[in-house]
Amino acid sequence: MPEQQLNVEQVVRPNGDSARRPIMLAICGDSATGKTTISDGLVSALGPERITAACVDDYHRYDRQERKALPFTPLNPQCNYMDIMAQHLKLLSLGDPVLKPVYSHTDGSLGRPELVEPRDFVIIDGLLPLYNKMLRGCFDVTVFLDPPEEIRYQWKYSRDTSKRGYSKEEVAADLKKREPESKKFIHPQRAYADIVVRFAPIEERGETAEDPLSATLLLRPTISHPDLSGIVTEDVHEAMHLKLTRDDDGKPVDALHIHSYASRELTRKVEEAIWAELGVDEPLPESLGMINGERDEPLAITQLILLYHLIQAQNGS
Amino acid sequence: MPEQQLNVEQVVRPNGDSARRPIMLAICGDSATGKTTISDGLVSALGPERITAACVDDYHRYDRQERKALPFTPLNPQCNYMDIMAQHLKLLSLGDPVLKPVYSHTDGSLGRPELVEPRDFVIIDGLLPLYNKMLRGCFDVTVFLDPPEEIRYQWKYSRDTSKRGYSKEEVAADLKKREPESKKFIHPQRAYADIVVRFAPIEERGETAEDPLSATLLLRPTISHPDLSGIVTEDVHEAMHLKLTRDDDGKPVDALHIHSYASRELTRKVEEAIWAELGVDEPLPESLGMINGERDEPLAITQLILLYHLIQAQNGS
Numbered sequence: 001m002p003e004q005q006l007n008v009e010q011v012v013r014p015n016g017d018s019a020r021r022p023i024m025l026a027i028c029g030d031s032a033t034g035k036t037t038i039s040d041g042l043v044s045a046l047g048p049e050r051i052t053a054a055c056v057d058d059y060h061r062y063d064r065q066e067r068k069a070l071p072f073t074p075l076n077p078q079c080n081y082m083d084i085m086a087q088h089l090k091l092l093s094l095g096d097p098v099l100k101p102v103y104s105h106t107d108g109s110l111g112r113p114e115l116v117e118p119r120d121f122v123i124i125d126g127l128l129p130l131y132n133k134m135l136r137g138c139f140d141v142t143v144f145l146d147p148p149e150e151i152r153y154q155w156k157y158s159r160d161t162s163k164r165g166y167s168k169e170e171v172a173a174d175l176k177k178r179e180p181e182s183k184k185f186i187h188p189q190r191a192y193a194d195i196v197v198r199f200a201p202i203e204e205r206g207e208t209a210e211d212p213l214s215a216t217l218l219l220r221p222t223i224s225h226p227d228l229s230g231i232v233t234e235d236v237h238e239a240m241h242l243k244l245t246r247d248d249d250g251k252p253v254d255a256l257h258i259h260s261y262a263s264r265e266l267t268r269k270v271e272e273a274i275w276a277e278l279g280v281d282e283p284l285p286e287s288l289g290m291i292n293g294e295r296d297e298p299l300a301i302t303q304l305i306l307l308y309h310l311i312q313a314q315n316g317s
Numbered sequence: 318m319p320e321q322q323l324n325v326e327q328v329v330r331p332n333g334d335s336a337r338r339p340i341m342l343a344i345c346g347d348s349a350t351g352k353t354t355i356s357d358g359l360v361s362a363l364g365p366e367r368i369t370a371a372c373v374d375d376y377h378r379y380d381r382q383e384r385k386a387l388p389f390t391p392l393n394p395q396c397n398y399m400d401i402m403a404q405h406l407k408l409l410s411l412g413d414p415v416l417k418p419v420y421s422h423t424d425g426s427l428g429r430p431e432l433v434e435p436r437d438f439v440i441i442d443g444l445l446p447l448y449n450k451m452l453r454g455c456f457d458v459t460v461f462l463d464p465p466e467e468i469r470y471q472w473k474y475s476r477d478t479s480k481r482g483y484s485k486e487e488v489a490a491d492l493k494k495r496e497p498e499s500k501k502f503i504h505p506q507r508a509y510a511d512i513v514v515r516f517a518p519i520e521e522r523g524e525t526a527e528d529p530l531s532a533t534l535l536l537r538p539t540i541s542h543p544d545l546s547g548i549v550t551e552d553v554h555e556a557m558h559l560k561l562t563r564d565d566d567g568k569p570v571d572a573l574h575i576h577s578y579a580s581r582e583l584t585r586k587v588e589e590a591i592w593a594e595l596g597v598d599e600p601l602p603e604s605l606g607m608i609n610g611e612r613d614e615p616l617a618i619t620q621l622i623l624l625y626h627l628i629q630a631q632n633g634s
Contacts, residue, residue, distance in 0.1 A: 059416075063429070081432060084416045087408065099376075099401045099418055101430050112380070112427035113418050115398060 022052075022118040023313045024093050024138055025306065026193075027125040029145030030075075030186045031178070032156035034199065035125040037291055038145070041303040042123055042310070045285035052092075052119045056126035058101045059085045064108025075181040077131055089129070089138040092118045105164050121310050130189040140313040141223060143306065144193035147213075148200050154209050191249070194223045194309075197302055202259065212260035215298030217305060218247060219254040226308050228256065231273040240266055240301070256305075258298040267297045271304050278311055339369075339435040340630045341410050341455055342623065343510075344442040346462030347392075347503045348495070349473035351516065352442035354608055355462070358620040359440055359627070362602035369409075369436045373443035375418045376402045381425020392498040394448055406446070406455040409435045422481050438627050447506040457630040458540060460623065461510035465517050471526050508566070511540045511626075514619055519576065529577035532615030534622060535564060536571040543625050545573065548590040557583055557618075573622075575615040584614045588621050595628050 025042075027035045039053050059081045060074060072079050081101075088098040097117040103110055130136050130144070147155075153175060160166045166174075190196055196218040201207035207214075219225045232242045239262035247253045258267070275284040285307070289300025342359075344352045356370050376398045377384075377391055389396050398418075405415040414434040421428055447453050447461070464472075470492060477483045483491075507513055513535040518524035524531075536542045549559045556579035564570045575584070592601040602624070606617025 061432075081414075081416060083414060084432070087413060087415075091404065096404060097398075097400060098404075099398060099416075099430070101416055110429035113416070113430050115378075115401070 020095055021093065022095055022120060022122045023140050023310050024089070025121065025123045025310060026129040026136075026139045026142045027123060027145065028127070028130045028143065028189050028193065029125075030127065030152060030182050032152055032159055033145035033147055034155065035145060037299070038143075038197075038303060038306070039123045039125050041288055041290060041299065042121075042306060044287045044290070045303065045307055046121060046310070050119055051121040051123065052116060053123045053125070054092075054100060054116045056085050056089070056124055056129050058103040058110075060101070060103055060110060063103075063110050073178045073181050075127055075178055075185050077128060077185060080128065082128070082131065082135075085128070086132070086134040086138070088116075089124065089135060092116065092122050092124075093138045120314065127186055128189070130192045131185065136192055141195070141306070141309045142193045143195045143197060144190045146190055146196050146198045148198075151200060151209050151213070194220050195305070196220070196247075199298065207260075212296065213298065214257065214259045215302055217256040217258075217302060219256060219305075220247075220251075221253075223309065224312070225254070226274045226277050226305070228254075228274075231270055232256065239263065240270060256301075258301045260296075260298060262297045262301075264295075264297065267301055270301065274304060274308055278308060278315075280311060280315070337412055338410065339412055339437060339439045340457050340627050341406070342438065342440045342627060343446040343453075343456045343459045344440060344462065345444070345447045345460065345506050345510065346442075347444065347469060347499050349469055349476055350462035350464055351472065351514075352462060354616070355460075355514075355620060355623070356440045356442050358605055358607060358616065359438075359623060361604045361607070362620065362624055363438060363627070367436050368438040368440065369433060370440045370442070371409075371417060371433050373402050373406070373417075373441055373446050375420040375427075377418070377420055377427060380420075380427050390495045390498050392444055392495055392502050394445060394502060397445065399445070399448065399452075402445070403449070403451040403455070405433075406441065406452060409433065409439050409441075410455045437631065444503055445506070447509045448502065453509055458512075458623070458626040459510045460512045460514060461507045463507055463513050463515045465515075468517060468526050468530070511537055512622065513537075513564075516615065524577075529613070530615065531574065531576045532619055534573040534575075534619060536573060536622075537564075537568075538570075540626060541629070542571070543591045543594045543622070545571075545591075548587055549573065556580065557587060573618075575618045577613075577615060579614045579618075581612075581614065584618055587618065591621060591625055595625060595632075597628060597632070 027039055029035050043051050043053050057074070061079055061081055062070060067074070067079070070079070074080070088100060091098050095118055097115055099113045100116045101110060101113050128135070130142055136142065156175065157168055157171050160171045161168055198216045199213040200216070201209055201211050202214050228242050232240055234243065235241055236243060239259040241257050243255045243257065245253060245255045271284060288303045289295045289297060291299055344356055346352050360368050360370050374391070378396055378398055379387060384391070384396070387396070391397070405417060408415050412435055414432055416430045417433045418430050419428050445452070447459055453459065473492065474485055474488050477488045478485055515533045516530040517533070518526060518528050519531050545559050549557055551560065552558055553560060556576040558574050560572045560574065562570060562572045588601060605620045606612045606614060608616055
């Protein structure tokens with residue numbers, strides 16, 4: 001037909017309204033690094049009518065049965081439709097819905113896809129959302145979760161045996177099998193995050209994985225972080241402090257420490273100061289930091305910083 | 318990250334090579350109108366390495382079980398993710414792959430989606446590919462299959478009882494249930510086709526649905542058809558003829574008739590003349606018109622005309 005292709009651009013972007021483009025946040029990390037815990041808190045804080053959360057670990061080329069004959073795990077980009085993942089993220093970033101594949105952790109099958117419609121904010125979590133430039137180009141804010149392997153293993157044992165029906169031996173075998181690909185494909189994405197989050201016990205205090213964990217947030221100067229200079233001390237003996245340091249690669253970075261024993265009084269003061277910087281009408285959400293029905297201060301501050309970036313990006317500042 | 322959104326356009330169109338855009342053909346029609354038969358012949362003629370064929374009847378919002386509680390059939394656009402269908406067709410038309418949903422006719426479930434990668438040519442068949450402007454904008458050539466309902470019912474009984482495991486009573490009930498939505502949603506798409514194809518018995522000759530069927534192709538002046546003036550006679554007594562007529566809506570149209578008794582000698586002459594108009598090096602495919610292992614002349618000419626348009630569109634003429 002003569003008019004063909006005339007409206008093609010409108011097909012993908014029917015509203016053509018760049019002001020309504022959703023704000024996109026990536027939460028990247030290996031299996032059992034706490035991606036869902038952080039994401040859930042942001043959804044609670046903003047309300048599900050304003051935020052869409054989706055995991056991009058379902059773009060598998062092969063189901064569990066097919067993978068048995070193959071030399072790689074789901075961590076390997078070759079095992080995934082990376083181009084389709086990028087295509088879907090781009091569409092979401094333009095405000096368009098996608099029909100996302102769905103992988104069942106229960107039986108390892110690929111099933112009925114589900115509709116994902118972007119709201120004002122979109123949180124994407126997964127193993128590989130920062131793997132290549134096309135993927136990274138879709139996000140406004142990027143986060144990498146980087147707990148010590150000891151902590152991650154413990155979280156994984158706990159979740160996969162209780163919620164996914166595996167035995168401890170199966171989880172151990174799986175962790176071992178995935179280790180080389182975790183190093184090769186997952187961990188290098190740390191370099192592309194605006195914020196690196198590390199929940200860990202403080203060894204100097206004799207803490208172990210059993211104790212409540214402290215958090216360290218590496219705030220890279222790739223995005224504009226809240227000005228913490230008048231809010232958080234540089235005194236490293238305080239329960240919450242900011243320290244100018246060097247990252248593993250030698251680059252300078254601000255490290256925000258929130259110790260597990262930080263008091264609610266202290267964190268409330270910091271939260272309110274950060275929130276005030278946003279200059280928005282809505283109240284500071286009270287629901288941050290919840291895990292297993294209890295409030296965790298390092299988790300609350302972590303979520304608040306991400307929330308700050310989402311709202312700041314929406315305000316275009 | 319500062320570079321975010323810079324590469325967003327490349328995400329959907331990594332090659333940025335408009336010369337490589339696939340040629341898109343829509344074959345639209347109700348259930349059991351012969352869409353697959355026509356499409357299969359084109360795939361055989363061009364070879365699967367040059368052509369991608371996909372059906373867009375899998376974009377269901379609801380599976381068979383869920384539909385039982387709903388007041389519409391799959392013919393209703395409300396029952397389908399029409400925006401995602403348009404999105405996927407647009408992506409294919411730009412040369413990008415899509416992860417297409419898959420509906421099982423066997424058990425009525427929605428299952429594992431499949432990768433569809435566009436080659437030089439893409440044939441899309443289905444119930445609703447011409448339903449709205451966004452969909453239509455994705456195609457270079459559009460076809461609507463319009464057999465008499467009597468013929469279509471017979472084809473549907475035959476296929477659904479032999480290949481899809483239904484009883485004749487179930488098929489009859491389904492046809493009756495779908496009739497209002499067929500009239501409301503499927504048939505109006507006829508208006509948007511460049512070519513309307515009607516396989517039917519010739520009543521004046523006393524033929525019935527049991528006899529080999531003749532074909533009438535309405536060639537609308539919305540695309541540039543092969544010049545048949547020196548190739549096909551206007552004498553309506555000949556087994557193959559071209560007739561200037563009025564469509565149901567009163568608009569002038571060329572009607573190409575190919576009677577079932579047209580000889581192979583006649584059709585070969587016409588085929589070769591049409592093929593010569595293309596001016597291409599490759600030989601005229603010998604595989605056209607096959608159905609149930611035998612060659613059908615009206616089907617062969619129908620497929621050849623579509624093939625002509627695919628190759629003509631690729632050559633940019």
